[in-house]
Amino acid sequence: MTMLIAAVSGLGAAIIGFLVLQCRCSARGPLRALGVGFVMTFRNLPLVPLLLFLTFGLPGLWTALSGRPFPRGLELTLVILGLALNTAAYLAEIMLAGVTAVAPQQVAAARSLGLTPGAIRRCVIYPQAARIVAPALASRFIHNMKNSTVALVVPLPVDVMEVVGQAGRIAGQTFSWAEPLIFAACVHLLLAVCLGHVLNRWASLEQARIGATA
Amino acid sequence: MRLDLASVPTELPVPSTMVLRLDGVGKRFDAGPIFERVSFNLRRREVLALCGVSGSGKTTLIKIIAGLVGFDEGRLEIGETDVRADVRYPNELYGKIGVIFQDHNLFPHLTVLGNVTLGLREHKRLSVRQAKERALFELEHMGVASLADRYPATLSGGERQRVAIARALAMDPFLLLLDEPTANLDPERAEEVCERVLALAESGVTMVLVTHNVILARQAASRFALLQDGCCTVSREPAILDRLRYRRV
Numbered sequence: 001m002t003m004l005i006a007a008v009s010g011l012g013a014a015i016i017g018f019l020v021l022q023c024r025c026s027a028r029g030p031l032r033a034l035g036v037g038f039v040m041t042f043r044n045l046p047l048v049p050l051l052l053f054l055t056f057g058l059p060g061l062w063t064a065l066s067g068r069p070f071p072r073g074l075e076l077t078l079v080i081l082g083l084a085l086n087t088a089a090y091l092a093e094i095m096l097a098g099v100t101a102v103a104p105q106q107v108a109a110a111r112s113l114g115l116t117p118g119a120i121r122r123c124v125i126y127p128q129a130a131r132i133v134a135p136a137l138a139s140r141f142i143h144n145m146k147n148s149t150v151a152l153v154v155p156l157p158v159d160v161m162e163v164v165g166q167a168g169r170i171a172g173q174t175f176s177w178a179e180p181l182i183f184a185a186c187v188h189l190l191l192a193v194c195l196g197h198v199l200n201r202w203a204s205l206e207q208a209r210i211g212a213t214a
Numbered sequence: 215m216r217l218d219l220a221s222v223p224t225e226l227p228v229p230s231t232m233v234l235r236l237d238g239v240g241k242r243f244d245a246g247p248i249f250e251r252v253s254f255n256l257r258r259r260e261v262l263a264l265c266g267v268s269g270s271g272k273t274t275l276i277k278i279i280a281g282l283v284g285f286d287e288g289r290l291e292i293g294e295t296d297v298r299a300d301v302r303y304p305n306e307l308y309g310k311i312g313v314i315f316q317d318h319n320l321f322p323h324l325t326v327l328g329n330v331t332l333g334l335r336e337h338k339r340l341s342v343r344q345a346k347e348r349a350l351f352e353l354e355h356m357g358v359a360s361l362a363d364r365y366p367a368t369l370s371g372g373e374r375q376r377v378a379i380a381r382a383l384a385m386d387p388f389l390l391l392l393d394e395p396t397a398n399l400d401p402e403r404a405e406e407v408c409e410r411v412l413a414l415a416e417s418g419v420t421m422v423l424v425t426h427n428v429i430l431a432r433q434a435a436s437r438f439a440l441l442q443d444g445c446c447t448v449s450r451e452p453a454i455l456d457r458l459r460y461r462r463v
Contacts, residue, residue: 108282109319113385114309114337123332127323210323210365 002162003191005080006145012084013144017091024096025121035092042089047150050086054078055154079151087144094136098129131206138199142192149188163187231258232291233389233420234279239288241274248274251288252446254439256389259418262448263425263435265455270441272424273316276393279422280313293388309337312382312390316397318374320366320381326353327362330381337385352380356410372403379410383419390414390421396430408433428455 023035042050055078059070102125110120130137149164167180174180234256241248248271256262266272277283279290281303290297295307320329330349334340340348353359356376366374375395382390395411396404408430415421415434425431431438432452439448440457447454 103319105315105317105319106321108277109313109315109321110332111282111308112280112311112313113333113381114305115333116305116336119336123336124321128321131323210367 002148005148005162009080009083010141010144013087013091016084016088017095020092021095039089039092042085047086047147048153051079051082051150051154054082075154079154083147090140094133094140098133099125101132102128134203138196142196145191233258235291237289239285239290241285247444249444254448258420260437261415261421261423261435262437262439263423263431264439264441265431265458266441272441273393276391276424280311280391281308309333309385310387312385312387314378314382314392314395316394318378320374320378322366325363325365326377330384333385349384352384356380370403371399372406375407376410390419392421392423394424396427
């Protein structure tokens with residue numbers, strides 16, 4: 001379940017982060033302001049209150065405003081949404097740093113070949129930016145996976161509880177805290193090391209493939 | 215891969231006799247004007263060598279002609295398109311003016327072939343096969359077809375510059391702008407690039423050649439422009455280049 005939460009929230013964060021990047025790079029002032037506002041909000045908002053608001057505050061607001069009960073069984077979705085929103089704010093900033101790091105001469109060369117602004121972004125800027133910020137993105141995805149433990153504060157059903165939550169549940173039943181928590185820590189460590197290795201390996205292989213120095 | 219050379223166009227399409235006309239073009243930065251009232255014409259198959267000391271605005275002028283930088287006064291005609299100060303180039307004009315940058319600006323994440331086919335696929339909308347054929351023809355022409363699968367970071371300076379020339383020529387430009395193509399190259403690599411530039415000039419490609427290499431300028435160009443102290447003087451006599459004054463530091 002930890003892997004599922006990390007994967008889905010990571011994917012969601014990447015999509016939301018990319019959309020926020022589009023807003024921040026837009027020529028239209030309101031869109032840029034929207035992008036800045038998103039980052040300001042979700043980067044500065046602590047994750048625990050955000051998750052508590054989404055899982056407790058939002059259903060309460062929904063019921064108060066619509067007069068109908070909030071649909072049941074959405075806790076996990078809301079936890080994933082909270083994680084995705086939080087991580088997306090950081091990913092958008094990392095992506096923006098990558099985009100601005102691409103040399104302007106590259107854009108000039110692409111423009112002189114007759115590429116449209118969209119094609120320049122798609123074919124020249126984003127592929128180069130992705131390689132530049134790959135290590136930072138890898139760190140952020142690992143952080144997102146570790147953040148999934150914060151879902152502990154939300155009373156999720158047993159079958160969708162992540163590994164630290166499961167460890168706490170088992171400890172509550174057996175009155176033995178050490179073994180379940182050591183196991184949960186080992187699971188997190190293993191997943192983080194594997195994910196970091198895969199992403200960094202990809203980045204170094206790409207660098208080697210194009211002949212650039214790492 | 216075998217090349218079907220018969221299917222590859224070898225003639226550069228030219229819109230009219232007059233390819234380029236600058237009329238009183240001026241550009242200023244915050245610190246003041248970099249040049250003022252630059253005026254010259256360039257006809258089909260002519261090669262103009264543009265010389266001047268570093269900082270005189272040669273690269274800026276090339277970028278203005280390429281539509282990469284705006285200008286503050288005057289008028290510019292590219293082919294049949296009239297561009298005035300503070301007016302953006304029409305999109306269709308990009309891709310028809312080939313630019314070879316001083317530091318080549320190849321895309322590091324693409325192979326040599328990928329660099330040359332990018333504009334063909336995205337601007338000219340050629341199929342992958344057609345783009346590859348066209349690109350390999352130009353690479354062959356520049357003597358770097360064997361490097362098609364290599365990445366720019368693994369090439370020498372001279373090879374990169376030849377790939378950059380192939381990339382620009384593959385787009386069938388009616389005007390080629392070369393910004394110090396032999397800069398940053400050792401004498402041997404510079405010689406290789408000079409030979410290619412001279413061959414292009416002899417084959418009738420219309421060019422503006424920015425260079426500090428007076429010998430190359432004299433050999434390749436039919437007209438000469440000197441950009442100095444904010445003014446541009448144009449002549450058919452190469453002797454004008456003798457007026458070039460390098461500042462002592």
